[in-house]
Amino acid sequence: MNPTIKDVAKMANVSIATVSRVLNNLGGYTDKTRQRVNEVIKEIGYQPNAIARGLINKRTQTIGVLFPNVSSSFSSEILQGAEDFAHGRNYSIVVCNTDGDGKRTMKYLQLLREKQVDGIIFSSSELRDEYRAVIGNMKIPVVLISSQSNDPAIPYVRIDDSQAAFDAVDYLVAKGHRKIAMISGGKEDVLTGTPRVQGYLRALQKHGIPFDERYLVYGDFRFESGCREFENLLRTVPDLTAVFAASDEMAIGVLSAAYKHGIKVPDDISVIGFDGLQLSSMVVPPLTTVRQPLVEMGQMASEILIQMIETGQTATGQIVAHSIVERQTVRTLA
Structure with missing residues (x-):
């Protein structure tokens, strides 16, 4: 039979309420009492029941x-x-x-x-x-x-997705790029897709770069769509010099597709991602990215x-x- 809170209270020579308070970090007891209760819990292998505890503090933690x-x-x-x-x-x-x-x-x-x-x-x-x-x-x-x-x-x-995308494109322009493509998230994605596209467009406008719809394509934030959409860009705008991908996974897809086609990064094409995933520091070459913490x-x-x-x-x-x-x-x- 599994030990109960009553068993703990009896062995620790305290009340059931005190054991409950120790379990829920509610205070109202000495350090010596807390130590004794925890020793008994460990000794007899008592496992607190979340629902039972919730009856006392009205929470299940x-x-x-x-x-x-x-x-x-x-x-x-x-x-x-x-x-x-x-x-x-x-x-x-x-x-x-x-x-x-x-x-x-x-x-x-x-x-x-x-x-x-x-x-x-x-x-x-x-x-x-x-x-x-x-x-x-x-x-x-x-x-x-x-x-x-x-x-x-x-x-x-x-984060401010629109401003983060603006900063990514602004960074590319500062590096001398003007033929900048963007691989966005889904067209209907109002959470992060649309704001990042808006940031891309604002940055182009700031620097007097005319928007060409051929340079804007849509993926789904995942690796496979980065590969696919970069290959589409190569067919439609082969003169591009930089790609801003709206996720690191898509940016890594760009790196993979570039390698497949013998395109060197960054010598032939520059790539910046978005998210700052730990994975972005592990790829070859390590990915420049907009980091979300x-x-x-x-x-x-x-x-x-x-x-x-x-x-x-x-x-x-x-x-x-x-x-x-x-x-x-x-x-x-x-």
């Missing part, structure tokens, strides 16, 4: 995190930050891979409701009204990462959410700083 593509490097770095902070505050994380599918997202929200999570981090996908309604009925807080909602009261953590963004979202859970107070959105990481895929033209 769990957070739901929803990603459209949990296997991507982008998602894994955000998750690392969110989980690191949550773990330090004795929260566990339930990860859901929605695959960008509305029905699947609704199914996962129902699952998180059944699991009685204390809050939700919603990443890289639009928080539609139907999702917001479900979360509202759950009466738990939600924080967005690289996402948006029609409700301005919902806090978020994100993804791990830090995950930590910030987790911190904001837990603060809302524990205080019941609302929070405001956070725009975090981006930066350009110079490596070896952009050259200066004479």
Whole structure:
């Protein structure tokens, strides 16, 4: 038979309420008592039940995190930050891979409701009204990462995508490039696709470079679309000197396709990515990129959410700083 909280209290010679307070870091006991309770827990192998603990503090110490593509490097770095902070505050994380599918997202929200999570981090996908309604009925807080909602009261953590794209193209122009192509995300992607295209166009306009629609193509942020769209660009605008890819995965796809065609980077073509994934420093040549502090963004979202859970107070959105990481895929033209 599994040991119970009553067994712990009896062996530690304290009340059940004291054991509960130790388990939930609520205070009201001495260090000696906390040490004794933890020793007994370890000695008898007691495993606290999250639901049972939730009956006492009305929380299960769990957070739901929803990603459209949990296997991507982008998602894994955000998750690392969110989980690191949550773990330090004795929260566990339930990860859901929605695959960008509305029905699947609704199914996962129902699952998180059944699991009685204390809050939700919603990443890289639009928080539609139907999702917001479900979360509202759950009466738990939600924080967005690289996402948006029609409700301005919902806090978020994100960069200024339009300004970051502007800075990437401005950087290329400063290096002497004027025939600059862009591989964007999806045409209908209002979260990050559209703002980054707007930044690209603003930078061209600032420098008096006429926009040629042949230089703007659309992928889906993934490696394969970077390969495909770069080959399309080679056919339609073979005189281009630089490519701005709206994700590091697509930029790495450009590097791969360039190698396949015997095109040298940066001697023949310059490439700048977007995201600052750890992977971007590992490719050959190492990728110049616009860095989002993804791990830090995950930590910030987790911190904001837990603060809302524990205080019941609302929070405001956070725009975090981006930066350009110079490596070896952009050259200066004479």
